[in-house]
Amino acid sequence: MAVVDAGGEGGAAVEVSDLVKRYPGRPANAVDGISFTVHRGEVFGLLGPNGAGKTTTLGVLTTRVLPTSGTVTVAGVDVAADPVTARSRLSVVPQRSNLDRALTARQNLVFHAAYHGVGRAERNRRADALLEQLGLSGRGGDKVDDYSGGMAQRLLIARALMHAPQVVFLDEPSTGLDPQARLFVWDRVRELRAGGVTVVLTTHDMDEAATLSDRVGIMDSGRLLALDTPAALTRALPGSATLDIDVERADGDTDEAVLAALAPLAERVEQVTDAAGLRARLYLSGDAAALVGPVSEALGARRARLTGVRIGEPSLEDVFLSLTGRELR
Numbered sequence: 001m002a003v004v005d006a007g008g009e010g011g012a013a014v015e016v017s018d019l020v021k022r023y024p025g026r027p028a029n030a031v032d033g034i035s036f037t038v039h040r041g042e043v044f045g046l047l048g049p050n051g052a053g054k055t056t057t058l059g060v061l062t063t064r065v066l067p068t069s070g071t072v073t074v075a076g077v078d079v080a081a082d083p084v085t086a087r088s089r090l091s092v093v094p095q096r097s098n099l100d101r102a103l104t105a106r107q108n109l110v111f112h113a114a115y116h117g118v119g120r121a122e123r124n125r126r127a128d129a130l131l132e133q134l135g136l137s138g139r140g141g142d143k144v145d146d147y148s149g150g151m152a153q154r155l156l157i158a159r160a161l162m163h164a165p166q167v168v169f170l171d172e173p174s175t176g177l178d179p180q181a182r183l184f185v186w187d188r189v190r191e192l193r194a195g196g197v198t199v200v201l202t203t204h205d206m207d208e209a210a211t212l213s214d215r216v217g218i219m220d221s222g223r224l225l226a227l228d229t230p231a232a233l234t235r236a237l238p239g240s241a242t243l244d245i246d247v248e249r250a251d252g253d254t255d256e257a258v259l260a261a262l263a264p265l266a267e268r269v270e271q272v273t274d275a276a277g278l279r280a281r282l283y284l285s286g287d288a289a290a291l292v293g294p295v296s297e298a299l300g301a302r303r304a305r306l307t308g309v310r311i312g313e314p315s316l317e318d319v320f321l322s323l324t325g326r327e328l329r
């Protein structure tokens with residue numbers, strides 16, 4: 001059995017330094033000089049549109065893709081210098097199933113653990129426990145060929161946990177899953193985190209990134225444009241919180257005059273044109289709810305009534321838009 005030293009304990013789970021990947025014959029770098037650190041025990045999301053370089057980055061981090069330059073350590077191991085040790089400490093849940101379809105679900109788990117040197121009794125115990133945890137007990141003897149997409153995804157997660165990795169990488173974990181299967185996968189990711197496993201996931205789904213991740217790195221065209229907690233990323237966005245208000249104005253008053261009275265309260269005020277009465281959208285930085293009182297007062301001073309209020313929080317989609325000028329998808 002391979003001797004695994006304790007290197008990296010207490011350090012970062014993943015350390016990426018000036019990573020560049022250019023595929024042969026391609027005019028541009030797929031990954032164009034990125035650096036970031038993933039802390040132990042956190043869920044780290046790499047968010048970006050198709051082609052941003054997320055899968056390539058994950059490929060390097062998981063020893064499948066050789067970097068052009070730069071260094072990567074996972075659980076204290078340099079992945080290019082010692083890929084065998086790195087693979088003993090990490091696991092990958094790939095975008096597309098690479099399960100062995102000719103085998104049963106349970107055999108897929110047990111063979112994977114055997115490859116990683118887990119003893120017979122222990123691998124059988126883990127297979128049963130993980131089939132149960134992933135809601136597949138009773139289906140372990142089925143051929144993978146008979147599995148639905150959601151079940152295969154769950155089995156991929158079970159397989160990834162068979163050798164008790166320190167860091168689990170999930171590439172687009174819920175792409176193509178129905179909403180229920182997606183929530184199931186999200187819960188498993190939360191369980192991993194609760195169990196002290198570090199999780200790195202890629203996604204082009206801003207809900208997934210915002211809901212699951214402690215910190216999110218936003219990628220586009222091979223570069224890392226921003227990295228922070230979802231809350232900090234959206235907070236840093238000026239004028240992206242919104243307060244939509246419905247107003248019943250006093251007889252003799254005009255929409256224009258009401259909007260002008262509201263203008264000093266926000267960074268920008270727009271009339272929402274498809275509304276039946278007067279509806280306005282106020283854009284501001286920070287807490288939109290705190291604006292309800294001042295808006296109500298300003299309207300009261302004109303004998304207008306506030307009849308409806310909706311608060312719009314900025315999303316990671318807005319952050320991406322402000323960074324790139326494009327929609328996430």
Ligand SMILES: Nc1ncnc2c1ncn2[C@@H]1O[C@H](COP(=O)(O)OP(=O)(O)OP(=O)(O)O)[C@@H](O)[C@H]1O
Nearest residue numbers: 023026030048049050051052053054055056057204
């Ligand atoms: N094996 C490869 N050979 C050549 N070019 C590649 C290869 N894999 C990816 N690329 C190119 O590298 C760039 C980044 O692709 P990558 O798959 O890493 O992005 P992504 O953000 O993961 O997108 P997706 O969500 O579609 O997988 C793209 O321009 C892609 O065409």
